[in-house]
Amino acid sequence: MKMNILAFESSCDETSAAVVSCSDGKFEIRSNIIASQVDTHRLYGGVVPEIASRAHIEAISSITYEALDTAGVSIDEIDLVAVSSNPGLIGALLVGVNYAKALAVSRSIPLVAVDHIKGHIASAYLIESGVPKPPYVALAVSGGHTAIYKMDSYTDIRLIGTTRDDAIGESFDKIGRMIGIEYPAGRGFDALSREGFIKATGDEENFYSKYKGTAAHKDPVMALPTPALRDGSLDFSFSGLKTAAINLLHRYEQRGQELDRALFAARYTYEAVEAVASKIGAALDENPDCDLVVAGGVAANSHLRRRLTEVASKRGRRIFIPPASLCGDNAAMIAASGYYEYVSGNLADSSLNASALDSVV
Ligand code: KG4
Ligand code: ZN
Numbered sequence: 490m491k492m493n494i495l496a497f498e499s500s501c502d503e504t505s506a507a508v509v510s511c512s513d514g515k516f517e518i519r520s521n522i523i524a525s526q527v528d529t530h531r532l533y534g535g536v537v538p539e540i541a542s543r544a545h546i547e548a549i550s551s552i553t554y555e556a557l558d559t560a561g562v563s564i565d566e567i568d569l570v571a572v573s574s575n576p577g578l579i580g581a582l583l584v585g586v587n588y589a590k591a592l593a594v595s596r597s598i599p600l601v602a603v604d605h606i607k608g609h610i611a612s613a614y615l616i617e618s619g620v621p622k623p624p625y626v627a628l629a630v631s632g633g634h635t636a637i638y639k640m641d642s643y644t645d646i647r648l649i650g651t652t653r654d655d656a657i658g659e660s661f662d663k664i665g666r667m668i669g670i671e672y673p674a675g676r677g678f679d680a681l682s683r684e685g686f687i688k689a690t691g692d693e694e695n696f697y698s699k700y701k702g703t704a705a706h707k708d709p710v711m712a713l714p715t716p717a718l719r720d721g722s723l724d725f726s727f728s729g730l731k732t733a734a735i736n737l738l739h740r741y742e743q744r745g746q747e748l749d750r751a752l753f754a755a756r757y758t759y760e761a762v763e764a765v766a767s768k769i770g771a772a773l774d775e776n777p778d779c780d781l782v783v784a785g786g787v788a789a790n791s792h793l794r795r796r797l798t799e800v801a802s803k804r805g806r807r808i809f810i811p812p813a814s815l816c817g818d819n820a821a822m823i824a825a826s827g828y829y830e831y832v833s834g835n836l837a838d839s840s841l842n843a844s845a846l847d848s849v850v
Pocket of ligand 1: 501630631632633634657658659661662673674675676678679785786787788789790791816817818
């Protein structure tokens with residue numbers, strides 16, 4: 490069976506529409522148009538919800554035509570409409586949900602609602618190397634989430650670990666901004682940390698694995714706590730790391746000392762990545778039959794990608810990480826997740842509403 494899926498994503502600050510074809514469980518991205526509002530929100534140092542909603546309204550129609558045009562598919566050839574309906578900014582989500590509903594109902598096309606986090610995880614189904622087979626362990630790392638899930642099927646999801654406070658992406662954005670990296674700081678933080686790791690190890694290749702035990706790593710002035718809880722759970726707590734980093738930056742400022750930004754960024758990244766690596770290691774040990782999916786905006790982080798690849802391969806597991814271009818918010822991932830909701834019979838109708846809340850808790 491071949492299906493053409495038209496999908497929408499508008500949960501935060503990207504308006505996206507995509508056409509994805511699915512034939513015998515193989516996905517093909519025909520178009521994946523993303524209108525980013527990052528430049529607008531940068532002026533405020535973060536996402537302003539009202540501005541986001543307005544920008545989604547302005548973009549969604551033209552983005553949809555562009556997605557159909559680029560795919561070379563007419564609306565009559567669309568077999569399924571999928572839309573990200575939660576969690577996220579409620580006003581932003583409503584734009585996508587209402588648009589998708591109107592289109593699906595007026596054209597009598599089946600409609601499915603997609604959980605945004607399940608959508609991120611489904612970005613791994615769009616990789617050339619093939620679709621992971623459930624059950625598998627999935628890590629979702631984004632601006633709002635740091636969570637580990639067990640996927641019992643493509644639609645049955647269970648939360649097995651989460652952050653008790655801040656998300657990893659939010660912490661990169663906040664600390665990054667404090668050391669002068671433009672919003673959203675994740676990508677700049679990644680590059681600056683690379684510089685720091687190379688400076689600490691003198692190695693341009695294996696800088697991450699050689700970082701432990703270097704003078705920079707042991708420097709007590711830059712000591713930071715680890716954000717993984719040592720209580721036998723798979724949970725994280727990023728607020729302690731974030732607060733310690735903020736205090737450290739204030740100390741430098743008060744003393745008028747010059748901070749080595751690259752070495753600081755490397756130290757911060759190391760603590761954050763090691764915390765995730767240790768909990769993912771534990772999650773894989775607890776689930777010996779599972780491969781690993783890593784998804785969400787922070788899955789673009791080069792250090793995290795490398796480290797988790799090592800964690801999985803050491804245990805003989807496969808790792809599925811989408812390319813950086815599919816890690817951020819996009820509608821193609823919503824189409825992939827939506828396909829499985831449809832196959833499972835989870836259809837939505839005109840009563841569909843958006844929700845700001847997580848459905849998987
Ligand atoms: O999934 P996403 O696009 O939006 C949410 O659903 O939150 O994730 C956005 C987050 C931001 O915090 C951004 O700074 C972070 O992903 N990010 C990165 C990198 N690229 C984006 N964080 C670390 N390293 C990166 N290379
Ligand atoms: Zn997201």
